[in-house]
Amino acid sequence: MSYDFETLNKKRAGNSAKWDVKANELPMTIADMDFKTAPEIIEALQTKIAMGLFGYEEVPKEYFKAVADWYETEHNVRPKEDWMIFATGVVPALSSAVRRLTSLGDNILVQAPVYNIFYNSIVNSGRHVVSNDLIYDVKTHQYSIDFADLEEKLSDPLTNMMILCNPHNPVGKIWNVAELTKIASLCQKYDVKLFSDEIHGDLTLNETGYNPIFGLDTKYLSNVVVAVSPSKTFNVAAMHAATVIVPNANLRGQVSRGLNSEELAEPNFVAIPGTIAAYTKGHQWLQALKTKLRDNRQLVLDFLEQNIPEIKWVQGEATYLLWFDVAEITDDATELAEFIRKDSGLIVTPGSVYGGDGRHFIRMNIASPTEMIQDGLNRLQKSVRDYQNK
Ligand SMILES: Cc1ncc(COP(=O)(O)O)c(C=O)c1O
CATH class of the missing domain: 3.40.640.10 (Type I PLP-dependent aspartate aminotransferase-like (Major domain))
Structure with a gap:
C-alpha cells in the first residue's frame, strides 16, 4: 500500500497548536507532523x-x-x-x-x-x-x-x-x-x-x-x-x-x-x-514515513550545502527535528529566529529554549510535504542573507 505524504493538508483545521500563526507564516517548530496519521488508525x-x-x-x-x-x-x-x-x-x-x-x-x-x-x-x-x-x-x-x-x-x-x-x-x-x-x-x-x-x-x-x-x-x-x-x-x-x-x-x-x-x-x-x-x-506506514523523512532530510542537507553552507547539521539519526549549528551566523539564536520570522515568516525554534549551549543552534521540523520544505528552505536562505546584510 502506498501512503500520501505530499498533500498539503488544511493545517488550520483541527485547532492545530502548530498552525496558530499568521497567514504568511510557515511553522517548522512544534513536534507535530503535517501528514495525516495512518489510514489504519x-x-x-x-x-x-x-x-x-x-x-x-x-x-x-x-x-x-x-x-x-x-x-x-x-x-x-x-x-x-x-x-x-x-x-x-x-x-x-x-x-x-x-x-x-x-x-x-x-x-x-x-x-x-x-x-x-x-x-x-x-x-x-x-x-x-x-x-x-x-x-x-x-x-x-x-x-x-x-x-x-x-x-x-x-x-x-x-x-x-x-x-x-x-x-x-x-x-x-x-x-x-x-x-x-x-x-x-x-x-x-x-x-x-x-x-x-x-x-x-x-x-x-x-x-x-x-x-x-x-x-x-x-x-x-x-x-x-x-x-x-x-x-x-x-x-x-x-x-x-x-x-x-x-x-x-x-x-x-x-x-x-x-x-x-x-x-x-x-x-x-x-x-x-x-x-x-x-x-x-502501523508497521508499514511507519516504514513509508521513515523513507519520506530520509528524503526530506537529504533535500534539506543538499540545499544547505549549496546555498547556506554556514549552517552545519549536527548529525543525528533520530526524530524529524534537525538540529543546526548557526554559530557562524550568530551567537544569539533567539535573535536570529525572531529576525527570520519577521523577515520571511518562517518559524524555527531557537536552540536557547533547550538550555545548555542552545544559543548557537536552531531546531527545524522537517515532517512536512516536499513543497512546504522547499518553501521553508527558500525563506531560510533569504532571511539568513538579510540577517547577515542588516
Ligand atoms: C522528548 C519529548 N517528550 C515528550 C513529549 C510530549 O509528550 P506527550 O504529548 O505524550 O505529553 C515530546 C513532544 O514533543 C517530546 O519531544
Whole structure:
C-alpha cells in the first residue's frame, strides 16, 4: 500500500497548536507532523465513533499485548505486559513521577540542551534542575556525554532523579547500549531514579534503530521508569495515550499510585482503539514515513550545502527535528529566529529554549510535504542573507 505524504493538508483545521500563526507564516517548530496519521488508525477511530458508546473505559489486556508486540517486532525487545501502566501522556507521566518519586527541593538531573518541557516538569513541582550538559565537539558537530560530570552530579545526595531523553530531542542522538548501561549503573550506584523518555524511539532513520532501556540486563532496571507513546510516531499527540513501563514491582506500585491519584490513568475514548491500531497495523506506514523523512532530510542537507553552507547539521539519526549549528551566523539564536520570522515568516525554534549551549543552534521540523520544505528552505536562505546584510 502506498501512503500520501505530499498533500498539503488544511493545517488550520483541527485547532492545530502548530498552525496558530499568521497567514504568511510557515511553522517548522512544534513536534507535530503535517501528514495525516495512518489510514489504519483513522479506520479504527471511525469504527469507535460509529459505535456511539463513549462511557468510562478500562484498559484491556489487548492494549498491553499490542505495546509488547510492537517493541518485539520493531525493536527486538519485549517488555513484560505486567510492567506496563497506561497514562494520558508522556509529560503528564513524567510530572507525576517527579512528584511521587522525589521530594520538594530535590535535584533532578537533565542533559542540556534538552526538550524544554522537562524543565517545566521539574520547576513547577518545586524541584531544582541540575544539568549534566552534553559536550559539543565543534569540529565533528557531534555531542557526547561527560560521564565524570554525570557521576559527580548523581553522587550529590540531593539528586534523586535523572530524566534521560532516549533518543535525544533536540540533538537527535541515539544513545548506544554502552552509554545506556553506564548511565543506568551510575543511577543505581547513587540510588537515583532513572526516568527514560522514549517517545522518539520509533522515529530512527538509521538501519539499527534505538535501544529501549528496558532491553538492558535486568540487573540495571530496578530504578528505571520508561515512557513510550505512539504520539510522535503516528502524529496522534491529541489522542493522549502513553505507556509507562516499570520493571521493578515496588517502584511500579509507586508510579501507579501517583498516576491514579492524579487522575492520569484513565483513557479517553480514542486512546485505546487508536493505540491498538497503531501498534498492530502501523508497521508499514511507519516504514513509508521513515523513507519520506530520509528524503526530506537529504533535500534539506543538499540545499544547505549549496546555498547556506554556514549552517552545519549536527548529525543525528533520530526524530524529524534537525538540529543546526548557526554559530557562524550568530551567537544569539533567539535573535536570529525572531529576525527570520519577521523577515520571511518562517518559524524555527531557537536552540536557547533547550538550555545548555542552545544559543548557537536552531531546531527545524522537517515532517512536512516536499513543497512546504522547499518553501521553508527558500525563506531560510533569504532571511539568513538579510540577517547577515542588516
Ligand atoms: C522528548 C519529548 N517528550 C515528550 C513529549 C510530549 O509528550 P506527550 O504529548 O505524550 O505529553 C515530546 C513532544 O514533543 C517530546 O519531544
